[in-house]
Amino acid sequence: MAVLDNIGYRALTEESACEYVKSLKLFLPDEKMTVEEIGDGNLNYVYRITSNHKSVIIKQALPYAKVVGESWPLTLKRAKLEAEVLKKHGEFVPHLLPAVLASDEELALTVMEDLSHLTIVRDGLIQGDHYPNLSAHIGEYLAKTLFSTSDFALHPFEKKKLVAKFSNPELCKITEDLVFTDPFFDVETNDFEAELAEVVQQLWTNDKLKLEVAKIKYAFLTEAESLLHGDLHTGSIFASKSETKVIDPEFGFYGPIGFDVGQYIAHLIFQVLVRNENDRIVILQQIEEVWDVFSQYFSEAWQNSVVNPFTKVPGALESFLAKVFKDAIGVVGCELIRRTIGLSHVKDLDGIEDSSIRLYVKKATIQLGSSLIINRKNIVTISQLLKELEAYTS
């Protein structure tokens, strides 16, 4: 099915990847180039092509995903969508994204700036690296991309055009299933250690929890607020001490703002839960900072908004930020749970070698997730969130 989307599609090899970038004149005709495949081969081929004066990345979508053991057909259109999200978000935060050098819908590929001098944030955080600008940058990225594509910034004709353009049903379905449905029911995509069975069973029979998850999922299905990244975990962010670059927005679509905000916070929380007391502080500060910077940039943009006269009503900004925060806390809860017992895990947890510690942390993750989902109406500030975390780290 998916292959038929693009009749001219062919999977690149190292050789044809080189030929392709040559044809784009990104390198000189006689320049000596080396190429290596650096992706994990799950969803995409990723080639790095280097000469002695420059390097670029080609990311090509595969017509299937290997996430469920065998291959799963998946639209090649996601390559174009990813390139389009990068371009749209790049209008607002070019310094926080890789530059798109070329894209090819037929071949389902994007040629991008090489970011190999940076580290994937998840890996860096696991090995204890510190990124002092990370949360300030992500706060800015979130505020500017999400505000600028919302009904507070755009004429409704333009906004509705973008909603239609960024319709992304296939990738959304993955999130609808793997984040917001499967972990809460006894289905075979779930994946958890036997010792967690009792905690998981409690979760599956917790109707109060499932009622709240139903609402969070429904918001994901129906609320077309802003053009999201759609998969903003710490594996989608490259960083160094000074620089931050957000990659891989192939799950982008018009959805609830709190989704992007919540996913990022959830993945910082994994680090809070796995670190010891001293090393945890810096992550807690990052959590605080991302919300503070996000709300600061968002508020500035709001105050300059001329599209919607209701932005001038006293209390409207605070009320809207409260909605985003509540939505984000719900997403944090779902993400914590799904990355612990669902199909797709995180190295932060699975990488803990001592099994009693690992199981302890995983139980804490599930319980914290449940508590956030159920109590999100009462967790209305970032300090209340941090306080809630304390109970699961002491």
Place this chain on the structure above:
Amino acid sequence: MAVLDNIGYRALTEESACEYVKSLKLFLPDEKMTVEEIGDGNLNYVYRITSNHKSVIIKQALPYAKVVGESWPLTLKRAKLEAEVLKKHGEFVPHLLPAVLASDEELALTVMEDLSHLTIVRDGLIQGDHYPNLSAHIGEYLAKTLFSTSDFALHPFEKKKLVAKFSNPELCKITEDLVFTDPFFDVETNDFEAELAEVVQQLWTNDKLKLEVAKIKYAFLTEAESLLHGDLHTGSIFASKSETKVIDPEFGFYGPIGFDVGQYIAHLIFQVLVRNENDRIVILQQIEEVWDVFSQYFSEAWQNSVVNPFTKVPGALESFLAKVFKDAIGVVGCELIRRTIGLSHVKDLDGIEDSSIRLYVKKATIQLGSSLIINRKNIVTISQLLKELEAYTS
């Protein structure tokens, strides 16, 4: 602009309207036909074409609207959209809609079943007619069209396809402005009697109210729940004692379910406010009935849903209906206000000849509308709504 949408567009005359239906073979070649233009000429031409054995309606969109004094360019695509909504809704409630006999995108017209044996409900109610089946039919119409096009009934791919198909920015903008924005600000589209200036001024300076309207408008802008009618007032419904037919869904789009429910209830409330105590009871019963029948049909469909496993979670249905009800009450409030002081009025109010009664009722309408908007979280049952109405009718 709008004319350029359809290069083959030409406005029909009585003669060409006849020729057109002949070409469709809806009448015999030599049949004697009479034609009359029965529309108000504001947005559409409406021709009734009759022979001695049948009659049909041709509704042709005009490339402009005359609603603001002079003409306002308006997309001709709305004709196709209207025909498509009729067809989609017709899959679920064919008995409550006119049959679509033909549609022509180029000419921006739809040929439909003639409903001239029925009365426009607004006119009927104003002259005191009673439609014993009206609210049961509308409750069924609302439940079946709105449930069947929602994420509770459709696979997400199908639902998202429909969201894109029924994107309707131009007509939505009219609602965004005239229902949810202009009446709450001092702008020139508003239209109210000088004696209301003080009450209107209070409304414009009521920040608490405006904060709530901001949320209701935002839901209209962002919540793609179901394929709405989008303009379900009593002027969009034909009825007799036994039959009910919903017409004119050119404002159709994917929006919040409570919008359709609330608009219908609002227009019944105009009748509550203008009638004397004895004649009011039957309308109060209609208000109760539409919600009861809506929730009954909606609940039945929900219980049979297999798309979303969360529908089986105890409390999920009740929680969802509570959301719809709250959304509906907010829309009732906005609709009451905008039809009193905004650009587009209703005969129910403007037709009251005695000016002191008219002004009294209009003030009540504005105050009731404001109260419903502000207190909608506390009005959670239809009997609480009816109780709230009492204060404005005694």
